[in-house]
Amino acid sequence: MLRRVDENIIAVEQEPGMAVPCRILAREGIEVEDSSVRQLKDACRLPGVVEVWGMPDIHQGYGVPIGCVVGLDGYLVPAAAGYDINCGMRLMTTPLLLKDVDVKAIAERIHNFIPLGEGKRNVELSQDDFAVVIEAGVPGLFAVRHRGHRVWNCWNDEEEKQVLSRIESRGSLEGKASAVSSTALERGLAQLGTLGGGNHFIELQKVQHIYDARLAGRFGLFEGQFVFMIHSGSRGFGHQNGDDYMKIARRYDDAHGGGQPGNQLCFLPAESEEGKNYLAAMSCSANFAFANRQLMAVLVKAALREILGDIAINLVYDVAHNIIKYEEHRGKYLYVHRKGATRAFGPKRMAGSIFADIGQPILTPGSMGTASYFMVGLDGSELTLASVNHGAGRVMSRTEARGKKKRQAAISDSEFAKSME
Incomplete structure (x- = not known):
C-alpha cells in the first residue's frame, strides 16, 4: 500500500x-x-x-x-x-548563440567523427593500453595516447588536464583488469569513442531559461547559448561485466544459501573474494565510461572547430548513473x-x-524533444x-x-x- x-x-x-x-x-x-x-x-x-x-x-x-x-x-x-555501468551525462558549453550556428552541418560533421548505434568500433587500443585505461579511467588516457587515430591528433594535454576536476570522482575509480573476463576485454577493445544505441545521445542544445543568474554565471551559461550534452555509458564492456558478475553472484548465493528475495537480486558480501572482484570490475566499467565520454567530447570539439573555428569549448560537469x-x-x-x-x-x-x-x-535530461535541466x-x-x-x-x-x-x-x-x- x-x-x-x-x-x-x-x-x-x-x-x-x-x-x-x-x-x-x-x-x-x-x-x-x-x-x-x-x-x-x-x-x-x-x-x-x-x-x-x-x-x-x-x-x-x-x-x-x-x-x-x-x-x-x-x-x-x-x-x-x-548492465550499463556508469551510463552518464556530460554537458559542454560554447561562447556562441545557437541561432548563429548551422545545427544540421554540425550534426553531420559529428556523425563523421563518432559512430552511432550498436556494435560500432572507433578508438582501438592494444590490450596493455586498454588495461591502463580501465584501471585508471580518464587519467589513463594521458598515458596511452598514440598518433594514428584522429582523436589523438585532436588531443591537447593541457586542455584535457583542466577537465579532471569537473568529472565525478575525477573520472577514475580503483579498477583491476584481472577482475575482468577475457570476453569483456574483447568486447571493449575497440569501442572507446562510440555512442551506442538505445536512449544514448549527443544533443545540440540551447540554454532556454535561467532560474538562478548567479549560478548560471558561475558556469558560463547564458540564455540562447549553444551547448551540447553527451549521454553514454560503458557499452558492451560494461554489459559483459554486469552479466558476468550477476551470474557469479547467483552461483555464490546458491552455494552459500543466500536466499535472495528475487531470482534477479543475487548479492555478494563486499569482503568476499567475489565481492572485491566485482567492485574492481565495476570500477573498470565505470572508468571505461568516463574515458568514453572524454574521447567523444574531444571528437565533438574537433568537429565543431572544423566548422566554427578555434572557439573555447568548456566542460561544465560529467556525472555518473x-x-x-x-x-x-x-x-x-x-x-x-x-x-x-x-x-x-x-x-x-x-x-x-x-x-x-x-x-x-547535476544533469537531468528530458524525454526526446523536451527540455533538459542543469542544477546543483x-x-x-x-x-x-x-x-x-x-x-x-x-x-x-x-x-x-x-x-x-x-x-x-x-x-x-x-x-x-x-x-x-
Missing part, C-alpha cells in the same frame, strides 16, 4: 520480510507502476539493507527499478548497478547503489573541490542518500501512453531513425 506523506514523498507500507520501509520521491501526478513498487519491496528484503528510495523517474528494471537508490551495509548487488559508491550516511558507511539515479552532493560533501560553495552539478545539489539531498533522479518521470503508465501524444514531436520517427544510421 502507498501512502502520501507530503507533496513530494510517498511511503511504501512495510510488509513481513521487509527489513526496512521505503519511500518514493514523487510529486502528485507522477505515475508509479505496481511492478516498480514490488521491486522496491524486494530490495527492502536484501541482507544488510539500511535504506531504499525510489526516484521520480522510477520504472521497472532488472532486479530493482530503474530510478532507485539502495544503501547496503556490507553487501553488493550487481543488478542494482545494472548506474554505479555503486562507498559513502558515509547517517554515521554509517554504506555501499550506495544508484541505478538510474544521480549523486547530488550538497556543498558540505563537496568540501575541498571547486564546487564546495555551491554543491555538485543542496545539503538537503541527504534525505535521499544524496541522490536525485537521472531523467524525466512519468505522468502516465506505458499502457496509457501507447498511441497517445499531446503535441507534435520535435522530430519525426524517420528523422530519428536516420540519425542513428
Whole structure:
C-alpha cells in the first residue's frame, strides 16, 4: 500500500520480510507502476539493507527499478548497478548563440567523427593500453595516447588536464583488469569513442531559461547559448561485466544459501573474494565510461572547430548513473547503489573541490524533444542518500501512453531513425 506523506514523498507500507520501509520521491501526478513498487519491496528484503528510495523517474528494471537508490551495509548487488555501468551525462558549453550556428552541418560533421548505434568500433587500443585505461579511467588516457587515430591528433594535454576536476570522482575509480573476463576485454577493445544505441545521445542544445543568474554565471551559461550534452555509458564492456558478475553472484548465493528475495537480486558480501572482484570490475566499467565520454567530447570539439573555428569549448560537469559508491550516511558507511539515479552532493560533501560553495552539478535530461535541466545539489539531498533522479518521470503508465501524444514531436520517427544510421 502507498501512502502520501507530503507533496513530494510517498511511503511504501512495510510488509513481513521487509527489513526496512521505503519511500518514493514523487510529486502528485507522477505515475508509479505496481511492478516498480514490488521491486522496491524486494530490495527492502536484501541482507544488510539500511535504506531504499525510489526516484521520480522510477520504472521497472532488472532486479530493482530503474530510478532507485539502495544503501547496503556490507553487501553488493550487481543488478542494482545494472548492465550499463556508469551510463552518464556530460554537458559542454560554447561562447556562441545557437541561432548563429548551422545545427544540421554540425550534426553531420559529428556523425563523421563518432559512430552511432550498436556494435560500432572507433578508438582501438592494444590490450596493455586498454588495461591502463580501465584501471585508471580518464587519467589513463594521458598515458596511452598514440598518433594514428584522429582523436589523438585532436588531443591537447593541457586542455584535457583542466577537465579532471569537473568529472565525478575525477573520472577514475580503483579498477583491476584481472577482475575482468577475457570476453569483456574483447568486447571493449575497440569501442572507446562510440555512442551506442538505445536512449544514448549527443544533443545540440540551447540554454532556454535561467532560474538562478548567479549560478548560471558561475558556469558560463547564458540564455540562447549553444551547448551540447553527451549521454553514454560503458557499452558492451560494461554489459559483459554486469552479466558476468550477476551470474557469479547467483552461483555464490546458491552455494552459500543466500536466499535472495528475487531470482534477479543475487548479492555478494563486499569482503568476499567475489565481492572485491566485482567492485574492481565495476570500477573498470565505470572508468571505461568516463574515458568514453572524454574521447567523444574531444571528437565533438574537433568537429565543431572544423566548422566554427578555434572557439573555447568548456566542460561544465560529467556525472555518473548506474554505479555503486562507498559513502558515509547517517554515521554509517554504506555501499550506495544508484541505478538510474544521480549523486547530488550538497556543498558540505563537496568540501575541498571547486564546487564546495555551491554543491555538485547535476544533469537531468528530458524525454526526446523536451527540455533538459542543469542544477546543483543542496545539503538537503541527504534525505535521499544524496541522490536525485537521472531523467524525466512519468505522468502516465506505458499502457496509457501507447498511441497517445499531446503535441507534435520535435522530430519525426524517420528523422530519428536516420540519425542513428
